[in-house]
Amino acid sequence: MSTRSVFTLAATLLASILVSPAAAQLSSDCNPLNATCSPDPALGTSHTFYFNATPPTGTFNTTAGTVDYSVDEGAAFTISKKGESPTLISNFYFFFGKTEVLLKAAPGQGIISSIVWSSDVLDEVDWEFMGGNTTHASTNYFGKGEPDFKNAGYHPVNGSVQDDYHNYTSVWTKDKLEWYIDTVHIRTLLATDANNTLYYPQTPMKLSLGIWAGGDPDQPKGTIEWAGGVTDYAEPYTMYVKSAYVQDYSTGKEYSYDDHSGSWESIKIATGNSTAYENLNKVPEKTLSEKWNDLPSSTKSGIYAAAGGVGAIAFGLLAFYYIKQRRSGKQEAALAPMPRRD
Known part of the structure; x- marks a missing residue:
């Protein structure tokens, strides 16, 4: 690693101790730590989302900007002006599980590409990529929204995080969290090491994929320093995601909190198929060609015969009309006055 890279990484590590911008970005419409909230819709299955087209x-949901899709690059999250932070947020939650995201981070000073798990009680698990650092990925976690700024880890990545797609995987159980880069294990967090499980992420999570400007001039000074400096909006910055595999280790329709503890033991699972499961396994409507191919031969023969009969009738009517018109024309010619001869 070059001397400049060492100093850059050291500065980043120092800034991470002083500020936690990721935690500042999250909020909850209803926090079960202090309220009774509606159940969270479960994933209740596993699925690979390929972003060569709009998700099922x-x-x-797409928020704070536009996400474009292409066969070659996948989903493109672009910041082209101040105020944009395009993000895909899952409508489903998973309760312990695994995600594998194939991602190429965005360049740009102050630009942050991210993979975030977040819960209603503000448990959180992160991958973050700083636009000014092409060689490292950051991992982080928070429990119940507590701003503990010493949880971040910085990990070297073989090849540029901005020029190549890499597989960023997180595996989560009630006992431990593990992070992997391109199938190589890089970090483990034991539940007992997170304030004796109190601040260990342990409640149903939704998945967010997005990009934001930590270097926006309106951000707090500490966030701008952590992100690598002030963002210049003179050019667009794009993060790409080809696919995301999501596995819910629980099965059921929805998750609800039985008390205000924020403990995994308080989560109740409603039985049944989730809305996400139904949507992902819905049989697509058949095309006209497929419907035709499904018809019995006898039905097809009947349709052919009926079509032939209709064609014959139409031809007969056309012939009758033609003959009638000819006769009418002859009658008109016969009744017409003869021209005078001088």
Whole structure:
């Protein structure tokens, strides 16, 4: 690693101790730590989302910008002006599980590409990529929204995080969290090491994929320093995601909190198929060609015969009309006055 890279990484590590911008970005419409909230819709299955096209109906929402899709690059999250932070947020939650995201981070000073798990009680698990650092990925976690700024880890990545797609995997159980880069294990967090499980992420999570400007001039000074400096909006910055595999280790329709503890033991699982499961396994409507191919031969023969009969009738009517018109024309010619001869 070059001397400049060493100093850059050291500065980043120092800034991470002083500020936690990721935690500042999250909020909860209803926090079960102090309120009774509606159940969270479960994933209740496993699925690989390929972002060469719009995600299946009802699985993700797009916020704070536009996400474009292409066969070659996958989903493109672009910041082209101040105020944009395009993000895909899942409509489903998973309760312990695994995600594998194939991602190429965005360049740009102050630009942050991210993979975030977040819960209603503000448990959180992160991958973050700083636009000014092409060689490292950051991992982080928070429990119940507590701003503990010493949880971040920085990990070297073989090849550029901005020029190549890499597989960023997180595996989560009630006992431990593990992070992997391109199938190589890089970090483990034991539940007992997170303030004796109190701040260990342990409640149903939704998945967010997005990009934001930590270097926006309106951000707090500490966030701008952590992100690598002030963002210049003179050019666009794009993060790409080809696919995301999500596995819910629980099965059921929805998750609810039985008390205000924020403990995994308080989570109740409603039985049944989730909305996400139904959407992902919905049989697509058949095309006209497929419907035709499914018809019995006898039905097809009947349709052919009926079509032939209709064609014959139409031809007969056309011939009758033609003959009638000819006769009418002859009658008109016969009744017409003869021209005078001088």
